[in-house]
Amino acid sequence: MSKIITDVVCPFCGTLCDDLEVKVSDDGSKIEEVYNACVIGTEKFLHSQATDRLTVPMKKDDAGEWHETSMNDAVEYTAQMLANAKKPLMYGWSSTSCEAQSIGHEIAELCGAVVDNTATVCHGTTLIAVQDVGVPSCTLGEVKNRADRIIFWGCNPAHAHPRHMSRYSIFPRGFFTGKGHKARKMIVVDPRKTDTAGMADIHMQIEQGRDYELLSALRVAVRGAPLPETVAGIPREIIQDAADTLKSGRFVVIFFGMGVTQSLSKNHNIDMAIMLTKDLNEHTKAAIMPMRGHYNVTGSGEVMGWQFGYPFSIDLSRGFARYNPGDSSSNDLLRRGEVDAVFVLGSDPGAHFPFSSVKKIWDLPSVCVEPHYTPTTAVSKLHVPVAFVGVEVGGCAYRMDAVPIHCRKVAEPPEGVLTDEEFLKLVLARVKEIKGVA
Template sequence: MTKTITDVICPFCGTLCDDIEVIVSDDGKKLLEVNNACVIGTEKFLHSQSSDRITRPRMHQEDGSWKEISYDEAVEYTAQMLAKARKPLLFGWSSTNCEAQSVGNEIAEMSRACCDNTAATCHGTSLIAIQDVGLPSCTLGEIKNRADRIIFWGCNPAHAHPRHMSRYSIFPRGFFTGKGQMSRKLIVVDPRVTDTAKMADMHLQVEQGKDYELLDALRVAFKGEWLPDVVAGIPGEKIREAADVMKSGRFGIIFFGMGVTQTLGKNHNIDAAIAVTKDLNEYTKFSIMPMRGHYNVTGSGEVFAWQFGFPYAVDLTRGFARYNPGDTSTIDLLTRGEIDAMLTIGSDPGAHFPISAVKPIAKMPSVCIDPHLTPTSGVSKLHVPVAFNGVETGGNCYRMDNVPIDCRKVVEPPEGMLTDEEFLIKVRDRLKQLKEAA
């Protein structure tokens, strides 16, 4: 016997598709089939059923082997590590729920740690720009129902957010966009000919690192002022044509990704993109939205902001929150050798950080909380496997448009396995005991 669970949230990317159907065994212990999700989302659900999955904490031994330990021993190691460290770092948080993030922030405050999320290496520059000039945004539902001008700038949702276009931005028939794709004009700005660019009505193949120049050229074109023959590798006439297409719509949206946030200009690119959005509102209605990657990286920034007042790169070493990206952000702290203990959760810096930032992790007391075997779990002293968020445990998360959504538990985790939140609560309580005894 089986049962079907509908309206499940997919915990893969910031789109947080909420129409997933999963078929589970009658006892709720086995996940059998996933419907409606993209290939990557389906794999995330099914990977929880892997037969070679690690189900108990493991400690790295001197000879390079791993020794299985109990959760209580893992809690003790983690709490002792944080209690003894002069400047610990808690990093990640983007692939776990808001409840676990909140407990993690309590631990950070108790241990006077630095705490940071994956925005430090993707959309942190967007957050800096938003703090400078604000964000004229909207919800994905408004885009589905109203937007007839879609701009994808420096992102490739065909691969990174596979159902974004079919659910919200290009193909769906909305209330005021009843013909779906036929109701919309798609402009893609990307130096590469991506699969998203191949679908576009207009592809602006900008020179690498020249996004700022193109954004300023569009602002000039909106006003009909003089333009050079070529700007950022694109003919002036084509820029004017793109400007006219944007101005002629009833409702438009600029989606921007790491092709803008992590190239030359960084947060200044986003300042300019927001200025473009502001200028367009003199002619029509326009919004702008970052294409967030991890399913709850938006929620991590929200929880940091609730509890500390800053969205990432928070330094609590003086007993109060300080914020100075480039100084208090993770890679900078690691490469300067300031950190003497690290806890990683809901991310994989070992796979994505420069080697100069990964080597220190392998040399210091370190804990990786992750259901997967990852490069980070491989270099950490302790690997704590936990239940899959959004599959084996529920919890609150935030979609890329800042709409909070509750994930659903659909299947039981392996017997005796803790969730992120349960493990962190045990660490917090033990750390409190150690601090009181000191």
């Protein structure tokens, strides 16, 4: 016999689709079907059933060979590593629950660690820009029900957020957008002809790295001032047409991704995009929103904000929180050799950090808490397998629009496999014993 669990949240991307239905066996041991999810979201659920899944911690010996170890030994190694390090790095946190993040931050505070999340290599520049100039934003529900002018700048939701356009931004029929995509105009700014660009009413094929200039030109066009013949490879007529299209809408929303945040000018690009949004508000209603990748990277910034006052790159080594991206960022610390241990949970720096940083992880005492085999687990000294958050354990996550959503448990983890939260609680208790903290 089987049962279907409804209203399941997908723990893949920042869209956090909450309309999935999952068919499971009566005892919850097997996921049989996943309905309504995109291909990637479906694979996230089904991958938890992999027959070659690691279920016991693995530790490297001095010769670099992997051996099974007990969970008690894994907790002891992790606690000793963090407690005895002068300045450990605790990185990741974007693919786990807010509850686990909070416990991890408590460990970081006790150990004088640097705690950082994946925003440091994606939307950290966005957070810096928001601190500079503020942000006029909204929820995805407002986008669905009200927005009739959509910009996708430096992002490709057709591949990275597969249900974003069908659930919220382009195709759905909302309360005030009853004609769906027929009543919306879509502008894509991207140097490549992506699948998202192929659906656009206007594709502005910008020259690589010249987002700041084009954003400035759009601000000029919105204000009705004269433009040069071309800006960033885009003819004046197309820029003016895009500005007029935006001004004629009832509600404009700018979605932007790493094509803007990690290109030349970094946070200044986002400063200019936010100011463009403010300029548009002189003519119509406008909002702006980052396309966050990991399903709970937004939540990680929120939890760090509650506990320390800053959203990423937080240095606790002096006994209080210091925030100085570029100095207290993970890659900078690793490349300068300023940390002496690395703890990774809920991310994969081995796949996304520069080689020089990954080599430091290889050289240092390191722990990776991760359900999968990944490039990071390969370079770490200890790999601790845990349950899949949002599949085998519930927990809170924040959608890309900063709306908190509770993820549901739909299946049982393999016997003996702990959750992130359970493992971190054991490590916290042991660190307190080592540090002599009540």
